[in-house]
Amino acid sequence: MNVTICNPILRTPLSLIVDDSCPVINLTYYWIQQRHAWKARHQPNVPPGRWEGDATQHKKMPPTIPADFAWEWAEWCWENGVKGKFSLIPYPAGVGRVDEGFPNFPTHEYQSWLRIYREIIWPNFDLTPEMLTHTAVVDLDTFALTEEWEQVEWVDPPVDNRLTDYIITAMEMLNNVGIPCEGVTSPGAFGKRQEAAYAKAVLTASQEVNNNPCPFYFLWLKHDELPDVPIWHVEKEKGIAIASIVACAGDWFGGWTGYDLGDVDRFITEDGQGGRLPPILEKELPCVLVGHWPGFYFNGEKCGFDVLKTVKSRLDNYDPDGTKTLWMKTSEIGHYWMAREFTEITVLEKQQQINLSTQFPTADFTLVIDVPIRRIQVDGWDLREVHSRRDFQRDTFLCEGKQTYVAFDLEIGETELVVTV
Ligand SMILES: [Zn+2]
Structure with a gap:
């Protein structure tokens, strides 16, 4: 991933x-x-x-x-x-x-x-x-x-x-x-x-x-x-x-x-x-x-x-x-660009897990993952799937072809994403 x-x-x-x-x-x-x-x-x-x-x-x-x-x-x-x-x-x-x-x-x-x-x-x-x-x-x-x-x-x-x-x-x-x-x-x-x-x-x-x-x-x-x-x-x-x-x-x-x-x-x-x-x-x-x-x-x-x-x-x-x-x-x-530059991303392929670590919180933090995903949880919470860019907003995810977009508010500290492909 x-x-x-x-x-x-x-x-x-x-x-x-x-x-x-x-x-x-x-x-x-x-x-x-x-x-x-x-x-x-x-x-x-x-x-x-x-x-x-x-x-x-x-x-x-x-x-x-x-x-x-x-x-x-x-x-x-x-x-x-x-x-x-x-x-x-x-x-x-x-x-x-x-x-x-x-x-x-x-x-x-x-x-x-x-x-x-x-x-x-x-x-x-x-x-x-x-x-x-x-x-x-x-x-x-x-x-x-x-x-x-x-x-x-x-x-x-x-x-x-x-x-x-x-x-x-x-x-x-x-x-x-x-x-x-x-x-x-x-x-x-x-x-x-x-x-x-x-x-x-x-x-x-x-x-x-x-x-x-x-x-x-x-x-x-x-x-x-x-x-x-x-x-x-x-x-x-x-x-x-x-x-x-x-x-x-x-x-x-x-x-x-x-x-x-x-x-x-x-x-x-x-x-x-x-x-x-x-x-x-x-x-x-x-x-x-x-x-x-x-x-x-x-x-x-x-x-x-x-x-x-x-x-x-x-x-x-x-x-x-x-x-x-x-x-x-x-x-x-400013906050978004700080989060963008200073957030560590670690992918644990086997566990289908993505760990984020940051001291720079931001709203609407958005990732693209290069696999189609059926389900995704952020710190244990399910995000809602949407089917158009128009509906794509925080706490949702969107599959487009082989890619999945994910958006949520990023908080200070560790954030754990668990995905089901
Ligand atoms: Zn002036």
């Missing part, structure tokens, strides 16, 4: 990453305002670059994104089964703390936002900090903003305790509103030049604050190579590791600015053949899409949200019976 680990329930993971989201305020409005003020202080003779935002566009931009829009967006995602990661910047632009409120804005907006985060977004999206402000670096002693920027100077961050303390502070602010995070998001390229130290700092912070030994971080968006899920700092026997969730497509919704409209065809064309996603789906590699919250809102015109709706309907056409793709939270992708 040959045993191989497959994608979860034979579906290719899909995931939507949403960056730059925070309660009440429109991050882009403050980001451009603060960046241009910084330029005036430090480089008065150098006009802002394109990446620093357009002053004319800024004049038309609202300083807030209403909770009503978050409700509409999140409800649509829920109804359409879209899952992924949604940022909760804990001290956005230094304007207000998520655990204290936003003094210059209506209290009911802040309260609605928190409720939407907890009740509608969280069930389907990992909520992560995107560091502390997503603008200037915070002095942790005074909570004042410094002249350094999280995504400029801290692309090459200090690699001592300051980095770990910074991430711990961000995670604790989410905990103060009852949201232990599964990982973090880099604002821009935060940490990129010290990736090993950055990954280690996130792992240490996650263990310390949330007792979570297998978190993830989102840093990379790669358009020029096939996606992978790199795992760092593995301690296999202890079940400790951190996953780098690498996105492969975006941002073609509405940009980080909310005035750079993207294009559905860059994700997937109407015939389902062209664009970035179809060749990756064909190779059955995890498809992680990236968008920015102000881009979905698009200064109230919701154009980026319309792009998302069309992308989703084209992906549905690509997979009409739901047998090819599976929307997942990014943490679920």
Whole structure:
């Protein structure tokens, strides 16, 4: 018997990453305002670059994104089964703390936002900090903003305790509103030049604050190579590791600015053949899409949200019976890939037994065994046989020709499969 680990329930993971989201305020409005003020202080003779935002566009931009829009967006995602990661910047632009409120804005907006985060977004999206402000670096002693920027100077961050303390502070602010995070998001390229130290700092912070030994971080968006899920700092026997969730497509919704409209065809064309996603789906590699919250809102015109709706309907056409793709939270992708890489499989041919050993649990763990099987038990429990990929789900098995697919939730420790051929 040959045993191989497959994608979860034979579906290719899909995931939507949403960056730059925070309660009440429109991050882009403050980001451009603060960046241009910084330029005036430090480089008065150098006009802002394109990446620093357009002053004319800024004049038309609202300083807030209403909770009503978050409700509409999140409800649509829920109804359409879209899952992924949604940022909760804990001290956005230094304007207000998520655990204290936003003094210059209506209290009911802040309260609605928190409720939407907890009740509608969280069930389907990992909520992560995107560091502390997503603008200037915070002095942790005074909570004042410094002249350094999280995504400029801290692309090459200090690699001592300051980095770990910074991430711990961000995670604790989410905990103060009852949201232990599964990982973090880099604002821009935060940490990129010290990736090993950055990954280690996130792992240490996650263990310390949330007792979570297998978190993830989102840093990379790669358009020029096939996606992978790199795992760092593995301690296999202890079940400790951190996953780098690498996105492969975006941002073609509405940009980080909310005035750079993207294009559905860059994700997937109407015939389902062209664009970035179809060749990756064909190779059955995890498809992680990236968008920015102000881009979905698009200064109230919701154009980026319309792009998302069309992308989703084209992906549905690509997979009409739901047998090819599976929307997942990014943490679920991380956990699956850890289990995939760090589960020992031993086949005891004579006893018709397969033993699994892991410290990395995951949902929907899926194996293919290269013999037709009539009966299979996992730790003494019979799995139900199904006869189509559509019905194939956890706690079932499916024979196709000479192969048998088996899916169940993998738990920490030893798992014993007994098969009858
Ligand atoms: Zn961002």
